[in-house]
Amino acid sequence: MPSCAVHGGFSYPSRRPSVDSDVVGDLPIGYHDGTMAETKGKKILIAEDDKFLAKAYEAKLEKSGFEVTIAKDGEEALRMMKETKPDLVLLDLVMPVKNGFEVLEEISKDATLKKIPIIIVSNLGQEADVMHGKELGVADYLVKAEYSLQQVTDLIASKVR
Numbered sequence: 001m002p003s004c005a006v007h008g009g010f011s012y013p014s015r016r017p018s019v020d021s022d023v024v025g026d027l028p029i030g031y032h033d034g035t036m037a038e039t040k041g042k043k044i045l046i047a048e049d050d051k052f053l054a055k056a057y058e059a060k061l062e063k064s065g066f067e068v069t070i071a072k073d074g075e076e077a078l079r080m081m082k083e084t085k086p087d088l089v090l091l092d093l094v095m096p097v098k099n100g101f102e103v104l105e106e107i108s109k110d111a112t113l114k115k116i117p118i119i120i121v122s123n124l125g126q127e128a129d130v131m132h133g134k135e136l137g138v139a140d141y142l143v144k145a146e147y148s149l150q151q152v153t154d155l156i157a158s159k160v161r
Contacts, residue, residue, distance in 0.1 A: 039065035042160045045086040046070045047077035047103065048121075049095045053144075057090060060149040064157065074098025078106055081113055087160045090152070091138075093122040093129070104136035117159050121152065 044066045048054040051072075058068045069084055071077035075097040081089065093100030100120060107113045117139040122129070125143035133141045139159055142152065 039157050039160070041065075041067060042088070043067045043069070043084060043086040044156060044160075045077065045080055045084065045089045047074065047089060047095065047100070048092045049073060050092070056149060057152070060153050061156065064153050066156070072096075074100060074103040077103055078113075081107070081116065085112075086116060088117045088119065088139075088156055090121050090156070091118050093120060093124050093133075101132060101136065104133070104138065108136055119152075119155065119159070121147075 042065075044061055046054050046057050046061075046068060048057065048070065049072050054070045054072075058070060061068045069080055069086070071080050073096045077089070077091065077095075078098070080086075091100045091103060098106075100122065104118065107116075107118070114137060118137070120133045120138050120141045121144055122142075123144050125146075130141045140155060142155070147155075
């Protein structure tokens with residue numbers, strides 16, 4: 001029996017899924033029941049300095065009906081959040097200029113920005129990092145290697161409904 005990781009109240013198997021998979025895999029029943037109509041027009045900001053990964057997220061999210069913008073560093077992410085008022089932000093922690101935790105600190109001081117759900121998607125998976133993210137108000141914390149693009153897309157869809 002595979003071990004499980006719990007993030008944001010959901011329990012997922014601790015296995016490395018295929019990044020390009022369209023299979024929902026082991027997500028809870030009903031998790032992938034959203035339609036494109038529910039996501040159409042919802043704005044997602046991806047704050048990710050890895051160009052390949054950012055483009056992969058963008059393609060998958062746009063295919064699911066989301067409007068997507070990409071910020072390559074934390075400073076640009078903050079500026080774009082203020083300009084575009086996204087419905088949700090996917091936030092990497094290890095980025096140039098301002099890291100994800102610095103971005104979260106600034107968001108916590110802004111009454112408008114702190115209402116936007118943030119999902120951390122990072123390679124940092126230490127318990128201390130997860131706890132720090134939760135203390136700063138993130139909606140969820142995912143370790144990149146443990147989630148497929150489809151699983152991330154499904155989680156986003158559930159958060160912006």
